[in-house]
Amino acid sequence: MDEQITEWGQLWRQQASNDFDIDHLINKLKKMNRYALIQKIFFFIVVIFALYSMFTHLTLNVQQILAISVFAIGSLAVIIPLFRIKINFKNKNTQTFIESNIDCLKRKLKIPKVHFLIFIICSVLAINIGGFNQFESNLFQIVFHISTLIILAILWYARKVGIKNYESEILPVIEKLERMKDE
Amino acid sequence: MTKKDNFKHIYEQSKDKIYRLCLGFTGNTMDCDDLFQEVYIKVWNNLESFRNESNVNTWIYRIATNVAIAFVTNRTKHTKKNSDLDPNTKLSYPDKRFYSDEKIAKLYQAISTLKEKDRLLIGLVLDENSYAEISKIMGITISNVGVRINRIKKRLTNKMKSNG
Numbered sequence: 001m002d003e004q005i006t007e008w009g010q011l012w013r014q015q016a017s018n019d020f021d022i023d024h025l026i027n028k029l030k031k032m033n034r035y036a037l038i039q040k041i042f043f044f045i046v047v048i049f050a051l052y053s054m055f056t057h058l059t060l061n062v063q064q065i066l067a068i069s070v071f072a073i074g075s076l077a078v079i080i081p082l083f084r085i086k087i088n089f090k091n092k093n094t095q096t097f098i099e100s101n102i103d104c105l106k107r108k109l110k111i112p113k114v115h116f117l118i119f120i121i122c123s124v125l126a127i128n129i130g131g132f133n134q135f136e137s138n139l140f141q142i143v144f145h146i147s148t149l150i151i152l153a154i155l156w157y158a159r160k161v162g163i164k165n166y167e168s169e170i171l172p173v174i175e176k177l178e179r180m181k182d183e
Numbered sequence: 184m185t186k187k188d189n190f191k192h193i194y195e196q197s198k199d200k201i202y203r204l205c206l207g208f209t210g211n212t213m214d215c216d217d218l219f220q221e222v223y224i225k226v227w228n229n230l231e232s233f234r235n236e237s238n239v240n241t242w243i244y245r246i247a248t249n250v251a252i253a254f255v256t257n258r259t260k261h262t263k264k265n266s267d268l269d270p271n272t273k274l275s276y277p278d279k280r281f282y283s284d285e286k287i288a289k290l291y292q293a294i295s296t297l298k299e300k301d302r303l304l305i306g307l308v309l310d311e312n313s314y315a316e317i318s319k320i321m322g323i324t325i326s327n328v329g330v331r332i333n334r335i336k337k338r339l340t341n342k343m344k345s346n347g
Contacts, residue, residue: 002336004336004340005308005309005332005336008290008309008339009308009309009310009311011284011286011287011290012203012207012287012290012291012306012309012310013203013309013310013311014284014287015199015202015203015206015287015291016199016202017198017199017201017202017203017219018202018212018216018219020198020216020219020220022191022194022223025220025223025224025227026187026190026191026227029224029227029228087253089225089229089246089249089250089253090225090229090232090233090242090245090246092245092249093245093319093320093321093322094245094248094249094252094300094303094320094321094322095321095322095323096322097245097248097249097252097322098252101252101253101256169260170260172259172260173256173259173260176255176256176259177252177256180252180255180298180299180300183298183299183300183301
């Protein structure tokens with residue numbers, strides 16, 4: 001190692017860390033872990049209760065089951081990527097981390113573009129299946145199906161806004177990471 | 184050894200070098216403290232995954248460098264969302280009184296103006312990590328480490344000179 005680096009190294013290593021209350025941080029982290037556990041338990045209870053209510057209170061004929069299944073598929077199409085897209089900080093060197101970060105962000109961009117689109121289609125389809133032939137008057141039946149088109153239009157607009165927001169937030173980050181990767 | 188003891192042990196062993204890496208990366212104490220705390224939050228959250236398979240030094244440096252990269256990307260998101268500020272703009276100016284020496288302040292400030300990966304690399308070099316270790320942490324070849332160090336040295340010398 002040459003002289004210049006040695007001299008800088010000596011200066012660099014003179015700088016010590018700030019006084020940092022590590023016990024306070026540990027207590028805060030333990031609290032956060034407890035809170036996360038409570039959230040998981042709460043989510044689990046809500047899911048169990050929703051499933052229980054669904055199976056005990058709905059008239060479960062083929063039409064209803066089909067509607068629920070289509071809606072569940074649509075919901076899972078959004079929930080699964082939301083839970084799966086996580087950045088892993090451990091056991092990755094800087095270069096791999098940057099690459100996996102870019103990959104994560106690109107997958108995140110697909111959430112409003114692809115996954116939310118599946119959710120919209122499935123939801124509207126599920127409502128239409130569930131409500132098909134449920135009204136005595138043909139007029140009400142038609143109004144019901146048309147109103148689902150209004151829901152479709154609102155969700156479509158929300159998706160459009162979502163895509164715009166995601167792109168304005170994520171694209172500059174991807175650009176920055178791509179530049180860092182190639183440096 | 185409990186998780187808390189293990190964490191404290193790692194913290195005591197690594198706090199100074201991680202702090203220096205954060206300070207060199209951010210160039211100011213306010214961001215440095217945030218980044219430093221963020222690194223140890225990630226260390227705590229990933230402590231179970233560390234089973235002494237790799238060197239603790241490499242493991243913690245990998246976390247620190249990755250958190251530093253994420254810190255920049257988060258700032259890019261934040262600045263794009265809230266203002267038209269350049270994401271590289273420092274949130275606060277370095278407090279020279281914090282540094283124990285004027286020369287040290289100049290060195291840290293000069294390093295913080297390098298490219299992100301170069302800041303991390305020179306930080307690892309100045310804390311006496313071997314080329315092989317740096318190669319493992321950064322994911323570049325050993326020969327590339329040498330090439331980059333030469334390039335950074337030239338840039339840093341120029342910056343130090345221009346800063347007086």
